[in-house]
Amino acid sequence: MTAGTTVITTAPPAVVTMPPRVSVSMAQAVYIIWYRDVIRFWRDRVRLVMSLAQPILYLAIFGVGLSSTLGRSGSLGGAGLPASFSYIQFMYPGVLGMAVLFTAIFSAMSVVWDREFGFLREILVAPISRSAVALGKALGGATQAALQGVVMLVFAPFVGVHLTVVSVVEVIPLLFLLAFALTSFGVAISARLKTMQGFQMVMNFLMMPMFFLSGALFPLRGLPGWMTVLTRFDPVAYGIAPVRSAILGGAGLPQAAVDRLTSVTIGSYIVPVGVDVGVLAAFSAAMLAIAMRSFRHRD
Amino acid sequence: MTAVALSDRPRPPAEDTRDLVIEVTGLVKRYGTVEAVRGIDLAVRRGEIFGFLGPNGAGKSTTISVLCTLLKPTSGTARVAGLDVSRDPDGVRSRIGLVFQDPSLDIQLTARENLHFHAMVYGVPRAQRGERIVAALATVDLSDRADSLVTTFSGGMKRRLEIARGILHAPEVLFLDEPTSGLDPQTRANAWEHLGRIRDTTGLTIFMTTHYMEEAEFCDRIAIIDHGTIVALGTPDELKAQVGGDIVVVSTVDDTLAADEIARKLGVTAVRDGDTLRVEVQDGAQFVPQLITALSMPVKTVTVRRPSLDDVFLKLTGRAIRAAEGEGRMGMMRAMAGARGRR
Numbered sequence: 060m061t062a063g064t065t066v067i068t069t070a071p072p073a074v075v076t077m078p079p080r081v082s083v084s085m086a087q088a089v090y091i092i093w094y095r096d097v098i099r100f101w102r103d104r105v106r107l108v109m110s111l112a113q114p115i116l117y118l119a120i121f122g123v124g125l126s127s128t129l130g131r132s133g134s135l136g137g138a139g140l141p142a143s144f145s146y147i148q149f150m151y152p153g154v155l156g157m158a159v160l161f162t163a164i165f166s167a168m169s170v171v172w173d174r175e176f177g178f179l180r181e182i183l184v185a186p187i188s189r190s191a192v193a194l195g196k197a198l199g200g201a202t203q204a205a206l207q208g209v210v211m212l213v214f215a216p217f218v219g220v221h222l223t224v225v226s227v228v229e230v231i232p233l234l235f236l237l238a239f240a241l242t243s244f245g246v247a248i249s250a251r252l253k254t255m256q257g258f259q260m261v262m263n264f265l266m267m268p269m270f271f272l273s274g275a276l277f278p279l280r281g282l283p284g285w286m287t288v289l290t291r292f293d294p295v296a297y298g299i300a301p302v303r304s305a306i307l308g309g310a311g312l313p314q315a316a317v318d319r320l321t322s323v324t325i326g327s328y329i330v331p332v333g334v335d336v337g338v339l340a341a342f343s344a345a346m347l348a349i350a351m352r353s354f355r356h357r358d
Numbered sequence: 359m360t361a362v363a364l365s366d367r368p369r370p371p372a373e374d375t376r377d378l379v380i381e382v383t384g385l386v387k388r389y390g391t392v393e394a395v396r397g398i399d400l401a402v403r404r405g406e407i408f409g410f411l412g413p414n415g416a417g418k419s420t421t422i423s424v425l426c427t428l429l430k431p432t433s434g435t436a437r438v439a440g441l442d443v444s445r446d447p448d449g450v451r452s453r454i455g456l457v458f459q460d461p462s463l464d465i466q467l468t469a470r471e472n473l474h475f476h477a478m479v480y481g482v483p484r485a486q487r488g489e490r491i492v493a494a495l496a497t498v499d500l501s502d503r504a505d506s507l508v509t510t511f512s513g514g515m516k517r518r519l520e521i522a523r524g525i526l527h528a529p530e531v532l533f534l535d536e537p538t539s540g541l542d543p544q545t546r547a548n549a550w551e552h553l554g555r556i557r558d559t560t561g562l563t564i565f566m567t568t569h570y571m572e573e574a575e576f577c578d579r580i581a582i583i584d585h586g587t588i589v590a591l592g593t594p595d596e597l598k599a600q601v602g603g604d605i606v607v608v609s610t611v612d613d614t615l616a617a618d619e620i621a622r623k624l625g626v627t628a629v630r631d632g633d634t635l636r637v638e639v640q641d642g643a644q645f646v647p648q649l650i651t652a653l654s655m656p657v658k659t660v661t662v663r664r665p666s667l668d669d670v671f672l673k674l675t676g677r678a679i680r681a682a683e684g685e686g687r688m689g690m691m692r693a694m695a696g697a698r699g700r701r
Contacts, residue, residue, distance in 0.1 A: 083481045091478045099466050177462035181523075184428065185479035186452040 088187035092195025093202065096169065100203045107207070110165070114158040114211055118218060121276075122147040122154070140316050147218045148310075149320065152303035153275030155208045155230075159238045160273070160295055162207040164266050166200035167245020171258045189354040193246060197347055200242030201235060208234040215306075226309025230302055233336075237298030240339045243346035244294070250353035269295050274303075278320055296323050297330070297338040304332060377404045378437075379531050379563045380425065385434035387420050394420040396586035397434070402531075402565060402579075407557055409577030410567040411667065417586040418567035419459065422535050425565070427451055439530040452480060455524030455532040459539060461516055465509040469500055469519050472508060473526055480527035494522040497559075498552050514545035518552060525556060532556075534566040538573060550576050571667040582671060589674045594667060601665035601673055604642030608649060609634045609658040616653055623652040629672060636672070638665075 083091075100107070126146040173179040182192055209231060215222045245262070252258045272286070273295035282290065290296055303321040308314050323330045330338075380402035387395040395417040402408045410418045423429040425438055427447035436443045439453040463472050470491055477487040495501045498518035508516065517537065524532050537553070538546040554576065557564055566577070574580050575594050582590040582597070590597055608628075610616040613635050617628040620637060624645075628635040639645040642662035650657060 081481045081483050083479060088479065091475065095464070095467070095471075095475055098471065099464075102466065173464075176465060177458070177460050178464045180458055180460075181462045181464075181476070182479070184426070184451060184456060185476075186448045186481070187479050 083187050085188055085191050088191035089195040089198065091187075092182070092192055093199045096166070096196070096199025097202055099169075100166075100199075100206075107210075110162060110207060111158070111210065113161065114154045115214070117157065118147065118151065118154050118214065122150045122218065125150070140312060140320070143219075144312065145219070148220050148307070149278070149303075150276060151215065151218050151220050152306045152321075153273070153299055155211050155234065155302055155306075156237060156273060156275050156295060156299040157270055158211045159204045159208040159234055159298070160241055160266065160270055163200055163204035163238050163241035164245045164262050166203045167196075167242050167249045168255070168258055168262075169200070170196060170246055170249040171252055171255050174253070175255060183354075190351040193250070193347065193350040193354045196246050197239060197243040197343075197350065200245065201239035204238035204242060205231070205235040208238065220306060221310040222306065223309045226305050229305040229309070233298065233302050233305065236336065236339050236343070237295070237302070240294055240298065240343040240346065243343045243350060247346045247350040247353065250350050269293055272296065273299050274321075274323070275299055279323060280320075291323065291325060294339060294342045297335040297342075300330070301332040301335045378402065379404045379406075379439060380408075380565060381435075381437045382421075382425070383435050385421065385424060385436055386432045387417075387424055387429060388432040393586055395424070395431075398583075398586075398588055400581055400588065400591065402563060404530075404563055405557070405561045406578045407553070407564040407566070407576065409574045409580040410565070410583060411569070411571070411574045411580050411671075412567075412583035413569055416583045418569075418583055419535055421583070422533055422565070422567050426454060426456055426533050452527075453530045455527065455529035457517075457520045457524045457532070457534040457537050459535040461520070463508045463516055463519060463523075465511075466507065468505045468507055469495065469511075469522075470504045472519065473523055476523045476526050482527050490526055490528075494526045497525070497556060498522045512545075514541055514548060517541060517545075517549055521549065521552060521556070525560070525562060529562070531563045531565055534564065536567055536569070538568070538570065546570075546573070571671070574667050580667070582667075582674060584671075584675045590670065597667060597670045598665045601638055601669045603638060603640040603665075604645075605663050605665050605669050606637045606639055606642050606645055606649065607631075607634050607659075607661040607663070608637070608653075609660075610653060610655050611658065612655045615655060619653055620649070624648060629676075631672065634659075636669070638669070638673070 129146045170179070173182065183189070212222060212227065212230070248261060248265075249258055252261065268289075272290045272293040274290065275295070279287070279290045279296060300321050300323050304317055307317045307321065318329065323335065378401045380400070382398055382400045385395055385398040386393065398417075398421060410421065412418050420429065424431045425436055425443060427443050427450050430444060438450045441449045441453070443450050464475070467475070473491040473494060474487065477491060482490060492501070492504075495504050498521055500515065500518060500522065503511070503515065508519065511519065521532075521534075521537070524534070534553075538549050541549065550573065553564060556562055568574055577594065579591065579593055580597060581588045590600065608616065613630065613633070617630065617635055620626060620628045620635070626637055626639060628637045630636075637645070637649075646660055646662060649660065
């Protein structure tokens with residue numbers, strides 16, 4: 060604020076006749092909440108670039124290192140896979156899932172952030188539906204997270220994964236669904252947490268196990284019984300399986316071998332892609348319902 | 359620059375008591391066993407600047423929160439813009455503007471984007487958004503900073519932007535909860551100039567809480583609230599007239615003895631306020647010579663002045679508003695702790 064008296068320039072008001080306010084529909088409200096998150100995300104392109112660092116590190120160091128150690132496909136138990144198939148190609152779709160997971164959780168933190176900076180009040184007193192706020196937040200975060208996954212597709216050629224138009228077209232909606240499920244989960248949690256520290260603590264506690272148990276880094280086959288059970292309860296597993304199936308199948312690997320390597324199994328039942336999608340959709344719906352409830356019951 | 363009026367309603371005569379924008383009857387708000395608001399009645403006319411004055415914790419913020427539908431009243435009724443706050447909270451919310459005590463801007467967005475967001479959630483028709491945003495920014499002298507990120511704004515600019523946001527959707531009442539707390543005196547005066555101008559050009563009704571006496575002077579009418587009840591209501595002049603005459607403030611080397619002598623020899627009561635004694639008299643100029651003669655100890659200072667709202671508060675509650683601050687805050691904290699524990 061400048062020192063000295065502020066001179067107020069008084070312009071004579073031209074009276075404008077104002078039509079009554081229009082009511083804001085649920086869809087419009089969702090759009091507005093989403094739109095704000097997207098503006099903020101886009102403005103913060105440094106973050107967009109920086110958050111690629113972690114998945115790239117996993118690919119470039121962890122992936123390359125483990126590929127060298129494991130050697131060729133035999134170690135992955137992929138009968139029917141070509142000799143050129145290495146661990147890094149297996150891991151690549153998992154890293155897409157990881158990029159989505161981390162960004163989704165991080166973006167859900169914006170609810171806690173908004174509370175700390177007071178903007179949540181502006182949102183919650185507005186004459187719009189609280190459910191729309193929850194849905195808008197989940198979609199906003201999902202857009203960011205999915206975009207992050209999509210950007211990671213650029214690295215496919217560097218790890219020897221051949222992408223086709225069809226596989227890309229299949230993968231994008233799958234990444235978005237996974238992103239939406241995880242952001243809904245994040246929003247459901249962040250709507251109840253008051254502090255940033257609390258959110259980070261809860262999320263660190265949940266995020267890493269969700270990542271490790273998702274099958275991003277190793278096939279979900281032949282694991283000890285307790286771990287097999289845990290992996291089947293990890294929603295991320297149901298996102299990574301169809302993404303991997305689409306990418307590796309699209310890369311010309313025999314589909315039967317790919318399915319054996321990638322699918323989630325329950326007993327002898329091999330979960331098909333349609334059911335993966337169903338599980339993710341159901342998980343999203345449940346989390347969103349919790350998030351909406353939390354928002355409705357807040358002052 | 360073409361200024362666009364931020365309200366389409368012409369300013370009606372303030373005497374028209376049928377045109378009430380806020381009507382509160384028997385309002386009670388209880389947090390557990392603590393009564394933060396204990397039966398308030400008030401009516402605010404269209405186009406008024408109405409001030410709610412009292413120490414922190416007196417029940418101001420609770421009352422304003424009920425009027426803004428952020429809290430449900432325990433009993434009593436409140437109508438804002440013709441709608442009942444309990445029965446139609448959404449309707450009320452779309453007809454009021456709010457400026458909170460704490461900042462509530464998105465500092466990562468520009469001033470214009472903050473207003474655009476607000477215009478959208480409050481259903482300002484698309485065709486009017488741009489024009490209204492420009493007008494609102496001009497009203498608070500922020501036109502040249504429209505596209506700057508709010509994170510670069512000073513406290514005073516943020517407050518002005520919040521005022522602009524509060525009037526953007528042409529509300530019938532603008533509620534401000536301690537609108538100038540945390541601002542330096544000059545910035546505060548500047549915020550008031552803007553609010554006064556908005557009222558004068560648009561006829562908007564403004565309802566605000568404050569614990570700054572000087573601020574209350576800007577209001578058309580004031581309700582003084584203490585311990586959850588309204589202890590006085592009227593124009594600043596009417597309230598000051600209750601004190602009557604002049605205020606003489608005297609400071610001596612022994613105020614206790616001085617108070618005793620004033621009561622004994624001059625027949626008036628001296629009220630202690632910090633390091634000074636305060637006496638209400640009909641004619642200050644006549645009283646001072648008598649006072650000096652009456653006091654046996656050396657007098658350090660004597661001041662004669664017209665009554666202020668501080669004096670009104672002191673007269674009505676027996677203590678200065680500054681002294682009431684501490685205890686009020688404690689009471690409020692107890693109330694909040696009680697409410698939280700029961701959840």
